[in-house]
Structures are given as C-alpha cells and as structure tokens.
Amino acid sequence: MDLNDLHDLRDWLPRALGVAERWGGQFGPYETHDAHRVGPDAFDEAFERLAKRMDHNYPFFHPRYAGQMVKPPHPAAVVGYLTAMLFNPNNHAAEGGPATTEMEREAVASLAAMFGFDAHVGHLTTSGTMANLEALYVARQLHPDKGIAYSSECHYTHERMCHVLGVEGHRIPVDGHGRIDLDALEDALRTGRIGTVVVTTGTTGLGTVDPVHEVVAIARRHGVRVHVDAAYGGFYAILGRAGAEGFDPRPWRAIAECDSVVVDPHKHGLQPYGCGAVLFPDPRAGRHFAHDSPYTYFTDADLHLGEISLECSRAGAAASALWLTLELLPLTPDGFGSILAANRRAALRWADLITESADLELYQRPDLDIVTYFPATADGSLSAIDAASDRLLRDGMTAEADPVFLSVLRADADAFVRRHPGVVRDADAARIVRSVLIKPESEHYLPTLHARVSALAAHGRGAGAGARTGTRIRTL
Numbered sequence: 001m002d003l004n005d006l007h008d009l010r011d012w013l014p015r016a017l018g019v020a021e022r023w024g025g026q027f028g029p030y031e032t033h034d035a036h037r038v039g040p041d042a043f044d045e046a047f048e049r050l051a052k053r054m055d056h057n058y059p060f061f062h063p064r065y066a067g068q069m070v071k072p073p074h075p076a077a078v079v080g081y082l083t084a085m086l087f088n089p090n091n092h093a094a095e096g097g098p099a100t101t102e103m104e105r106e107a108v109a110s111l112a113a114m115f116g117f118d119a120h121v122g123h124l125t126t127s128g129t130m131a132n133l134e135a136l137y138v139a140r141q142l143h144p145d146k147g148i149a150y151s152s153e154c155h156y157t158h159e160r161m162c163h164v165l166g167v168e169g170h171r172i173p174v175d176g177h178g179r180i181d182l183d184a185l186e187d188a189l190r191t192g193r194i195g196t197v198v199v200t201t202g203t204t205g206l207g208t209v210d211p212v213h214e215v216v217a218i219a220r221r222h223g224v225r226v227h228v229d230a231a232y233g234g235f236y237a238i239l240g241r242a243g244a245e246g247f248d249p250r251p252w253r254a255i256a257e258c259d260s261v262v263v264d265p266h267k268h269g270l271q272p273y274g275c276g277a278v279l280f281p282d283p284r285a286g287r288h289f290a291h292d293s294p295y296t297y298f299t300d301a302d303l304h305l306g307e308i309s310l311e312c313s314r315a316g317a318a319a320s321a322l323w324l325t326l327e328l329l330p331l332t333p334d335g336f337g338s339i340l341a342a343n344r345r346a347a348l349r350w351a352d353l354i355t356e357s358a359d360l361e362l363y364q365r366p367d368l369d370i371v372t373y374f375p376a377t378a379d380g381s382l383s384a385i386d387a388a389s390d391r392l393l394r395d396g397m398t399a400e401a402d403p404v405f406l407s408v409l410r411a412d413a414d415a416f417v418r419r420h421p422g423v424v425r426d427a428d429a430a431r432i433v434r435s436v437l438i439k440p441e442s443e444h445y446l447p448t449l450h451a452r453v454s455a456l457a458a459h460g461r462g463a464g465a466g467a468r469t470g471t472r473i474r475t476l
C-alpha cells in the first residue's frame with residue numbers, strides 16, 4: 001500500500017485502528033458505559049455541522065497557498081499520530097507511555113544527530129515557544145544575574161519569555177540583510193550584563209540565517225552562552241551542514257558548538273501542530289528540571305522525559321507521529337533534504353523571476369524558502385507600497401476564480417531604505433508581501449503562481465492607489 005497522499009490514508013486508517021483493537025483484545029471483554037453513549041443520529045448531525053465549519057478554511061495543502069509556514073502533516077505522521085492516539089499515551093513519564101517514550105528518545109536522538117551533537121539531553125514540546133522558554137529558563141538558571149540578548153528580527157516570543165522569566169532582554173539591531181549585527185552584539189556583551197545570546201537560523205519574517213559561527217566566536221570571548229532558535233529553519237541543517245545546494249556550511253556546523261537549540265517538527269518536519277523540540281548538547285542541562293513529583297512512579301532507570309521538561313503532560317502520539325515519519329524520511333540530504341532542496345530552489349527561482357518582473361520587486365534575496373517582495377508602484381513611496389501589498393493580499397484571497405493566498409510582513413522604513421535606497425520615505429513602515437514556500441509542490445507550481453501574483457499586482461496598479469486600510473496579519 002502506498003502512503004503518499006490523503007487518498008492512501010483510506011487504506012491506512014483501518015490498519016491504525018486494527019493495532020489498537022488487536023492489542024486491546026487481550027484484556028478481555030467488558031461492558032461499555034451508557035454515561036458517554038451518544039446516539040448515531042446525534043453524532044451524524046453534529047459531524048455534519050463540523051464538516052460545514054471546516055469549509056471556512058485556507059487551502060494550506062495547495063501550492064496556491066503561499067502565505068504562512070503552514071502545511072498539512074505527512075500521511076505517515078497522521079497514521080503515526082492516530083495509531084498512538086487511540087492508546088492516548090502521556091510522555092510525561094515512561095509509565096504514561098512506555099512505547100512512545102522510547103520513540104520520543106529515538107526521534108530526539110535523530111534531531112540531535114541532525115545538528116551534529118555528540119551527546120545531548122532533550123525532548124519534544126508542544127511548540128517552539130515552549131521549547132524556547134525551556135532553553136531560556138536554563139539560560140537564567142545558569143546566569144541568574146544576567147540578561148538575554150536577541151536580535152530585533154528574532155521571534156517576538158523571546159521578549160515575552162524574558163518577561164515571564166523575569167530576565168532583562170537586550171534587543172540587538174540587525175544588518176542590512178536582517179542578520180544580528182555583530183559589532184552591536186559585541187558592544188552589548190562588553191557590558192558584562194548578558195549571559196546568553198539567541199541566534200536564529202531562519203528568522204520567521206525573512207528567513208534570514210544569523211552567522212552562528214561568528215556569534216559563537218564573539219560569545220566565547222566574553223564567556224557568554226549561545227542559544228539557537230531554529231524553530232523554523234532547523235531542518236535546513238541537513239543541507240547546511242553538508243554544504244549541499246550551495247549552502248555556506250559554517251553557521252549550520254557551528255550549531256553543534258552552541259549551548260541549546262530549538263526546532264519545530266510542526267513546521268518543516270511534516271508533523272501536525274503540537275510538536276516542537278529543545279536540545280542541549282550537554283546532558284547535565286537536565287539537572288535544572290529536577291523536581292519531586294508525588295504523582296510520578298519510577299519504573300525506568302533513565303530520567304523520565306517529564307524530569308527534564310517544564311511541561312507535564314505531553315502527547316505520546318506526537319512522538320509516534322514524528323518517529324514513523326523519520327523511519328520513512330530520514331534526516332539526510334537524500335531523505336528529508338530533498339523536500340527542503342525543492343522548497344529552496346523554488347524560492348530562489350521565484351526571486352529571479354521577481355527580479356526580472358515589471359510588476360513585482362524583490363525585497364531581499366531568500367536565504368531559505370521565504371520570499372519577500374512587493375508590487376511595483378507608480379511613485380515608489382512606502383505608503384503606496386503598503387497599500388499595494390495589502391491590496392495584493394486581499395485581491396488574491398478573495399478572487400472568485402484562481403485565488404492565491406499570501407501573507408504580509410511589516411518592514412520598517414530604515415530597513416526598507418537600506419535595501420531600496422530609491423524608495424520614497426513617506427511613512428514609518430510599509431507592509432510587504434511574504435510567501436513561505438514550505439511545500440515542495442511549489443517548485444512545479446511556481447510558473448503558475450508567479451504569473452498569477454504578477455497579474456494581480458499589475459491589475460492592482462491599474463486600479464489606482466485607492467488605499468484600503470487593512471487588518472494586520474501576524475507572522476506565525
């Protein structure tokens with residue numbers, strides 16, 4: 001049986017059910033209770049209402065959706081998740097789910113190997129935000145009197161988590177490509193007030209890769225730790241460390257020298273939501289989570305996953321889903337890497353097409369698979385670009401025929417002018433258009449996507465500069 005698209009799932013879902021049925025059968029019959037019994041008609045009717053609700057959605061699976069970093073999980077992840085979910089294991093502790101705890105350890109070891117870690121302690125989390133919170137929590141435990149530095153392009157949750165932890169956050173400016181500014185970083189570290197620096201390998205907005213190798217060198221001179229937020233870009237370490245596809249391997253190889261790293265399997269890792277991961281190359285980091293839970297039995301000689309994490313209950317099904325996916329698509333350049341390579345080829349190719357286009361302008365060249373651009377406008381002013389980007393977003397998603405789904409990103413005026421000195425600076429910022437080409441299907445679809453987006457941009461220009469005020473769309 002194949003397992004490559006939704007259709008194949010029809011064959012696999014009964015097999016997933018069969019696993020739970022077969023296993024459950026050994027415990028003998030028992031009478032189900034009426035307390036939670038629902039009538040078939042009621043179920044039918046409620047389900048129809050659910051089905052109707054789901055019409056209100058965006059087609060994340062389709063390459064005409066080129067907006068945020070969202071795509072459906074791989075069928076293997078669905079089957080892995082469902083199979084384990086029917087048992088509902090809790091990976092807080094081994095006795096909550098012995099099988100899925102093992103799978104989590106193996107999947108996490110694969111992620112650690114992807115980053116070139118020789119040793120590690122780590123676990124899955126419900127999200128990148130939780131994973132970063134854990135890494136910053138360890139940062140605070142190790143340097144309780146010092147702050148945490150992060151770039152102005154880092155994910156917005158770092159600042160929030162510094163508030164949560166009661167740690168002083170230091171915002172470091174970026175260079176003209178959106179990378180952490182090394183001179184500004186060194187100045188900040190010289191004050192002696194910073195204990196940990198956050199670098200990002202693939203920023204959420206622009207997909208920019210910070211020069212991890214250079215940050216590590218500076219940080220070491222000042223006795224400062226380095227945390228890598230690779231929530232979005234982490235899987236690119238597969239290609240990056242190998243120097244494949246024209247990648248500069250240095251930032252990717254330097255991740256192995258850092259103190260912690262976060263990656264989100266629910267972004268590039270083909271997993272359903274509820275799957276982040278945090279890893280420390282020094283297994284002693286586990287001691288910061290020491291707790292004495294009166295609820296947890298100890299049936300396992302190893303540390304329980306719940307003993308090395310801030311969260312308590314976590315879905316064993318998430319571990320099963322990731323484990324099964326990695327059995328089929330290993331974290332090698334030929335396995336998982338071929339998906340990422342296709343995404344990135346599509347992004348670079350689109351950047352070329354946009355550069356040649358009269359209707360669109362490239363904001364900056366992609367490092368990974370995020371393309372940023374804006375419609376060409378008559379006067380080249382920030383306010384016109386802002387209005388045109390908003391119009392392109394709206395016209396694309398409301399088109400009766402041939403819709404396209406994009407996202408917008410706020411670029412402040414200074415950042416814009418550094419990249420496009422000719423722009424007319426009549427506002428503090430402008431929205432630009434952002435497309436995360438997170439699906440390899442984008443590679444084949446690119447000519448169609450480009451033609452459609454160009455046509456919408458040209459049409460929007462023809463429609464005049466009647467600015468509509470838009471709602472902000474936050475980047476995920």
Ligand SMILES: *Cc1c(COP(=O)(O)O)cnc(C)c1O
Pocket residue numbers: 126127128129130132155157200202203204229230231232233264276476
């Ligand atoms: C998405 C993202 C996060 C937040 O992760 P969630 O899983 O959405 O909580 C953090 N950092 C970066 C760089 C991200 O792209």
